[in-house]
Amino acid sequence: MPRGGYLLALMVLVGSLVFVLVAWHYARERELRAAEASFVARTTEMVERLNQRLVYYELVARGGTALFASMARPTPQQWADYVDSLNLRARFPAAEGLGFVGYVSNNSLDDLQIEWRESGYGQLNVRPHGMRARYAPVLYLEPRTPDNVAAIGLDLLSDPASAEALQAGLDTGEARLSGPVQAYASDLMLFVPVFRDGDRPRTPAARELSMQGWVYLPFDLDRYVDVSLGTAYADVGLRIFDTDGGDRLLFASKGGQAEPAFHHQVTMARYGRHWRLEFDSPPEAVAAPHVRGLESMLALGMVAALLLYGVAWTLARTEDRAVVIATRMTEDYRRSEQRFRSSMQHSAIGKALLDSEGRMVEVNPALCRIVGRREESLQGQAFESLFEDDESSLRPNGDGTTDANGIHRVTRHLRREGDLPREAQLTYAPVPGNIGQDITGLVEVEDVTERVRAQARVHALNRTLEARVAMRTRELSQANQELEAFAYSVSHDLRAPLRSIDGFSRVLIERYENQLDEGGRDYLRRVRKAATRMGELIDAILQISRLGRAELRRESVDLSRMAVEVIDELRAGDPGRELAVRIMPGMAAVGDATLLRNLLGNLLGNAWKFTRGREHAMIEFGANEQPGGDVEFYVRDNGAGFPQAYVNKLFRPFQRLHSLHEFSGHGIGLASVKRIIERHGGLIRAEGREGEGAVFYFTLPETVEPATDSRQGA
Template sequence: MQLPEQDSMASERIVQATDTGERLAPSFTRALVSSVVGLLIVLGSALLVAMFWQGSASTEEAARQEVGETLNKTLGRLRILLRAAEMTVASVERIVRATPASGDSLQPMLESALAAFEQRPELSYLGIVLPEHGEYGNLERTATGEVLLWLFPGARPRDPNVRTFALMEQGFVLRDASPHDGYDPRRRPFYQAALNSTAEGTWMRVYPWVVHGGDSQPLWGFSYVKALHDEAGGLLAVLDSDFDIPALNGFLGALADEYATRLHIIELGTTPRLIGAPEVGRQPLPLPAELATLLDFPGDTFVDRLVLDGERRWVAARRMELQGGVPWLVVVSHAAPLIEAPLQRQLFQVLAMGATIALLLVLVSVRVARRFGRPLRELERRVARLGLCRDGALAAGKASVEGFRETQLLGEALDRMARGMHQEALAREQRLASLALKGAMFDFTSAAIFSLDTSLHVIEWNAAAERLFGHSRDEVLERPVGDAVLTPEGPADWAAILATTGTGTFRFVGAQGAFDAELRLVTFMQEAREVHTLVLNDITEREQAQARLQAFNTELERRVGERTAELRAINQELDSFCHAVSHDLRAPLRGIAGFSEILANNYAASLDEKARNYLGRVQAATQRMGDLIDDLLKLSRVSRDEMRRQRVDLSMLAREVIADLREAAPERRVEVSIEDGLYAEGDIRLLRVMLENLLGNAWKFTSNTPDAHIAFTALADEGDTPAFVIGDNGAGFDMRYVNKLFGAFQRLHREAEFPGTGIGLATVLRIVNRHGGYIRAYAELGKGATFQFSLGRAES
């Protein structure tokens, strides 16, 4: 047992070590836990090394199988891609055999082939060559996704111009016509390859293409070509579908991302070339030496680890032969990590088990260490607190050091020492806290505060006063306040200021100019002298977040009035413009229609079949133009006519519309079911137009449907607003194009199938919007369409 002098020396030793930062021996708890953790690390490391060596061999076969499966899936996708191009040519072949092939029919044949071309987004070109003059037409998909139609005259003696058409929403539109540059596809390799191939067609090796459209960069690609012959063996046409090298690599890039792999395609032959790889641009590259080692592997498939691009990878390769005998070598590769995935999973499982065991051991160790180390740590903390208390901090109360007799006696001695130090520090801390609180309140408030003695000299000046008046505390202390605080007229009236009761408002001059201040005066006695403390808040800015707001509101009202008047004038001008355009367009249309009718009635017998066909087209186009003008005027009126809201019987309106449709087409047999009691709030004239368009569409698109059926019903209420449904079992449409359905001039069917102007559903949308409702469409090709709509509160 230590003597009291020894206790004192030990305590001083701990305090000195705390003050000087001297390094002490580690605690008992830390030493015990560190030893256990170190043992666990050594054992776990040995176990992981053993598992790694054992598992690396077992996971190699799994890696081989994985890269082989990726190769099989890649080959399957490539065969689908190539077969898709061959099927596209087969679709075009049916079009060509069903159409008399001539220069005049070349564009219509390509337009008929557009659907097949659009279904193959990887294709770059789809072309038709006519053998007589070498006239050539093709569909091109540019790098930006735009679809073009090219017509080359070849050696045609008439109209030797190259024409380019761009696909727009309304169809192909002429973009450019330029003189023929001498291009004759019959002299190109793809034409000769088609003539020399079998009846099934053939794939060609990659070759340089002739690039039209001003692009001077070289471009290579490969083609599937097929020669079409008639029953007598005569050549009808040559068809080609083409992939340029960027398109091929775009397809490969998507596959590589999907399979998390790297893909290469090598075209085999006398000089093997790299045609598929991330680094391949617009033309093939020479075969890298790393891939050249794969050219002569024995057997059907190669699977092994190789170094590619400076990285060790699992590589699988297999030869693939295209129709016509073009050989490819397809190569897939995965990174070959030091630890394969199956081994990683085993390691993770062992790590999880090891971590659980380690955690349990650590918890046990901590428990044991805490039982022995808690009294020692408590003594250490008490000694440290004694040192802090000597520096002015509050000493803690008595804490338990039970567990051992020696530590209990030592703790009691430390407690007696701490109580004496605590009493001395307490009073000093209370004084410091009071001063700190007053200083914080004085200097950190946003209000300017300064104090004056009876002779109006400054005795306090806070930071906010420094900012407001532009004078530092050292500049104004013990000086007359009139030197620092002035009014716009000169010296302040301090008698009036010091006579303030409650709160007053005064105007002063500060660092930023004159300002209005809200002032509060507090007078008290300090050390037998009277002290005046003034608290000022600058209210100038608040009078200004109010004057500006009032001016803004006034200006906003003025602008709203101006814009309202402008919109009213614009609407009136648009109405006048629509009527004027209608009148100006109808006059020439009536002339065209009249003269066309005279030609048809008086001179039809003297015209040949082609001329009569042209005349019929003119009359149909004139009628369509007139219908389009009528629909546009209806659309304009729908948007601008004044609303007259009332309760409308939609069931009655629908029956009237159906009756008109039956009268116009008495030969139609359509089952129509209209639910009774369908009412809505709205403009009866606009709602009739809406039903005429929706029911008219249902009537029109069921014209080719046996047992046609149209239904008009109501759904359950959506709040206070009912919803209605018009459905049919007609032609329907592709839901991919539903976003185009309600746009003006948008048509999802050809004019020859279902005539119309493309304005009806745009008119319906505007009527529904004016009534504050919504409309949605659902359909499936060949199974009908359904339109659901509601009519909310109409606009005023």
């Protein structure tokens, strides 16, 4: 059960957390209310700006009514001059223009059209066509943009939105704002009625008789909002709904993308129209930036509460922990002593506790078995009395080793009662004894006699093996020298009879050709061809033997440049071949330049030979980077290829997979390539399909950075 101290600590934690949370909540609500009040004030400013802009529009329109008051009806040119003087587009970018809508009865429409045509204004085409009691055609609209010109003659009483605003202006004699007009390019229109004689009659009937038309200002709602508010309120989301038009959405801007912190709604009534404006504030981090600081205050308060709880909890547990630690230390000491006694008694390695004078205070049964004495006879005896060699070997300056922790290891000759001396591995470690005990060290004794003897036998066997390896190496070297001498002797001894065969057969053909029939001449040609073939095989034997004797001279070799030179030589020897060659630039390796030239000559020469007769023949020499950073080079062609089942025969001397009638050769090119690769410590492999080409992959372990001046063959 928890004690009073733990309950007090828990009460401190709960009380401090409640206090911190209440203080944080109060401060947060206060900051949010202040931020919301600031946001509402901003929305009031926005509404005021929108109202003020509409007032400007009304003033511009009423200026047009003053023009009608000064004359019966201005001409289109006078109206255009007046609108140009206002500089409407520069001062009011959202306004599409300033115009005049006439109020015409059905009986007066023809007179208006005749007057319009005779005055030189052109044809007045009132749209939409049809018989109506009243018409409100657009007569003037400046400036003359394409949309404004197209609006001339449009009967605004035919559209419900504009007809409602026109009728309201006629009934009240005041300026009226329309809803969105479907038949017109602009969004909204502001209408100001124009009466004859400039004064507004008092009664609706009198206004009906005195009505001349309306000066109107069409404007784009989106631009109107942007111009009115500017960029100062770009972070505030705004939606405008026309409540008189079925709660229709007129304008919407998102403001920020994040969730707004506050919402506010205002109803705006102007010129007989009611708009509902809905505002969205920026997110809480922007609208109420001080709230984030309160989160830091909350975290700090909670940390302080936890610290208070930790202090109270620590004080409450101090007494209990002291008791638990004391009990645990007692139990640990008992178990440690028990483990030590068990390890001493049951260990297979001999152990002895030594005092400061080197006498054995306690020994285990394993040590008694190793030295062949009883435990009673060992206790109190000097540990040095068990060995035949001098005690200096136990010191750090003796023949043993000592590490940084003071552990000393040494091998000594152990004296055994009634037996020959044995080898013992000693490990001396300093250990503290209990209070009142004079124990300074622990010595472990391990009988390693059999191990030492086995090591001696291994050393002797190694020496024997080394002598055998040296003897076999000499024998192999002598055999290689004899084989090289034999190959050289055979090749030179065979040349003399070959030259005789070749010479006498040539003499027979030259002198006695007419005396022989066709069969005899054919035999002589075969003899000469066989002799030539034998000479070439002898040269091949000498070439293979030289590859094994030549000394490697390692240097950086530009393989790309070397391959280009080999291809150039092949083209010079066979100028009629049409063949595409692709050589990757920048390939380089470390090796013997002569041998690597031989390697590329054989691989590229084979590709050149086995693509003969192939349409669109191709040879490619490149490299691929392998996992681990190694580079594998390859030579690929689309020639005759070979069956993959016979790939192992490719690299054997004098082994051929194609007849001499198909492709000439001696069968030692790829054998030479393999020997060169292996002398450089690399590997070679081949892949092919009969009639589809072959690719040879090889590695040269010591590669270098790619060369920068290699060129590409084509």
